[in-house]
Amino acid sequence: MEMKFSKISFFLPVLVGGGAERVLINLANIMREEGIQVDFLVGSKEGELQKELDGRINIIEFKKNKTIKCLPKLARYLRTCKPDALITGLDHVNLVGIWANILSGYNVKHIVTLHNAISVKIKKTSKFSPRRIIPFLIKIFYQHASSIVGVSNGVLSDYHALFNFPKEKTSVINNPVINQDLFKKSREYLDHPWFNGLNSDPIVITVGRMVEQKRQIDLLKAINILNKKRNVKLIILGEGKLRRNLEEYIKVNQMEDCVLLPGFVENPYKYILRSNIFVLSSGWEGLPTVLIEAGGLGVPVISTNCQYGPAEILENGKYGRLVSIGDVDHLSEAIEEVLNAPKQTFEKVFIEKYSSQRIVKEYLALLH
Numbered sequence: 001m002e003m004k005f006s007k008i009s010f011f012l013p014v015l016v017g018g019g020a021e022r023v024l025i026n027l028a029n030i031m032r033e034e035g036i037q038v039d040f041l042v043g044s045k046e047g048e049l050q051k052e053l054d055g056r057i058n059i060i061e062f063k064k065n066k067t068i069k070c071l072p073k074l075a076r077y078l079r080t081c082k083p084d085a086l087i088t089g090l091d092h093v094n095l096v097g098i099w100a101n102i103l104s105g106y107n108v109k110h111i112v113t114l115h116n117a118i119s120v121k122i123k124k125t126s127k128f129s130p131r132r133i134i135p136f137l138i139k140i141f142y143q144h145a146s147s148i149v150g151v152s153n154g155v156l157s158d159y160h161a162l163f164n165f166p167k168e169k170t171s172v173i174n175n176p177v178i179n180q181d182l183f184k185k186s187r188e189y190l191d192h193p194w195f196n197g198l199n200s201d202p203i204v205i206t207v208g209r210m211v212e213q214k215r216q217i218d219l220l221k222a223i224n225i226l227n228k229k230r231n232v233k234l235i236i237l238g239e240g241k242l243r244r245n246l247e248e249y250i251k252v253n254q255m256e257d258c259v260l261l262p263g264f265v266e267n268p269y270k271y272i273l274r275s276n277i278f279v280l281s282s283g284w285e286g287l288p289t290v291l292i293e294a295g296g297l298g299v300p301v302i303s304t305n306c307q308y309g310p311a312e313i314l315e316n317g318k319y320g321r322l323v324s325i326g327d328v329d330h331l332s333e334a335i336e337e338v339l340n341a342p343k344q345t346f347e348k349v350f351i352e353k354y355s356s357q358r359i360v361k362e363y364l365a366l367l368h
Contacts, residue, residue, distance in 0.1 A: 005084045007083045008031055008038055009083040009087070009108075010038070010041065011093060013067040015042055015044075019289045020090055022289060023289060024089050030359075042062065044063065045059050048264055070096060075100040075101075075103035075104045077100075082106055087111045088112055089115055095141055098142070098145055109147075111146060113149045113151065114149065114159055120284040149173050153308075153312060155286045174287060177354040179357070182269060182293060182297070205278055208237075208280075210238055210240030214281065214282050219279055220246060220253075220259065221249075222281075222328045227255075231258070232339070233259070235262070243261065246261065269293065273299065279301070280301070280304060281304055284308075285310065286308060291310060302321040302335060305325070319344070319346060321338060
């Protein structure tokens with residue numbers, strides 16, 4: 001890759017979270033591998049995702065516990081360090097990045113990234129929540145960004161419908177997902193009795209925060225239905241406020257022997273690779289990275305046909321089954337059918353489409 005950039009900076013309030021945070025970390029890591037100096041700016045560097053950052057990346061901690069409190073220090077950083085570009089993700093973080101850029105007077109090239117359907121978020125936000133002001137602020141301030149990147153066609157269209165961004169500022173760049181690190185991590189040793197050769201039951205796996213969006217309760221219900229016909233095990237990797245609800249369902253339906261809730265794990269890929277099916281049961285998404293990762297590892301996938309991302313990734317069913325949101329009977333049937341079918345192979349073009357090197361080139365092209 002031709003070197004034209006001396007330093008690119010990323011900003012996140014904390015090194016915890018889900019898909020959007022991992023996407024920015026992956027992007028930063030690949031840029032550093034390509035020889036670009038990377039500063040990763042955080043309010044607090046505590047969090048499980050810190051270990052995933054390349055050790056050569058310079059982490060700058062503002063020591064602030066709220067995103068908005070990072071504003072003065074971020075503006076000072078941009079004014080004094082003058083990076084070639086700033087990349088941010090998540091709407092409230094994007095806004096603080098835009099404000100800091102304005103305050104700095106430096107006018108760094110700023111790429112804001114869009115990771116989820118904002119129309120769904122607006123519907124889910126209480127009318128009394130302070131976050132109700134975010135769409136109003138987006139309409140006013142996103143015009144100051146250098147580039148607005150949607151991680152899928154669906155996500156960008158969703159924002160366009162509400163805000164009508166200038167088309168010359170917008171583009172779709174998929175998430176940087178598939179790289180050698182993914183394959184390396186997937187081959188790491190996994191010490192668990194379900195994977196030691198003594199277990200003959202097929203294993204279904206899902207990965208995601210235990211929150212309303214991910215609807216893991218639907219997957220639990222589908223597995224419960226299927227287990228009345230045949231033995232199937234389920235692993236839910238992730239943590240969140242709905243853990244107690246899931247545990248209660250497992251207990252009431254006596255599923256303790258067939259469901260595993262390990263919580264957050266640093267390396268989910270070694271679990272995914274050794275599972276028979278990956279299932280995404282979400283109510284909404286943007287471009288679900290873990291669905292791409294599972295496909296890249298050659299694991300058969302099933303997803304709800306939610307807005308947005310799964311239909312784009314799976315090309316309307318070419319690379320995996322799509323089921324309706326909340327239809328647990330259909331989901332159960334799809335799992336059974338995939339278990340009984342020959343294992344699907346993923347074409348090289350699928351892997352190349354989401355290769356990290358290709359995606360990084362697309363981001364750098366925006367900065368010329």
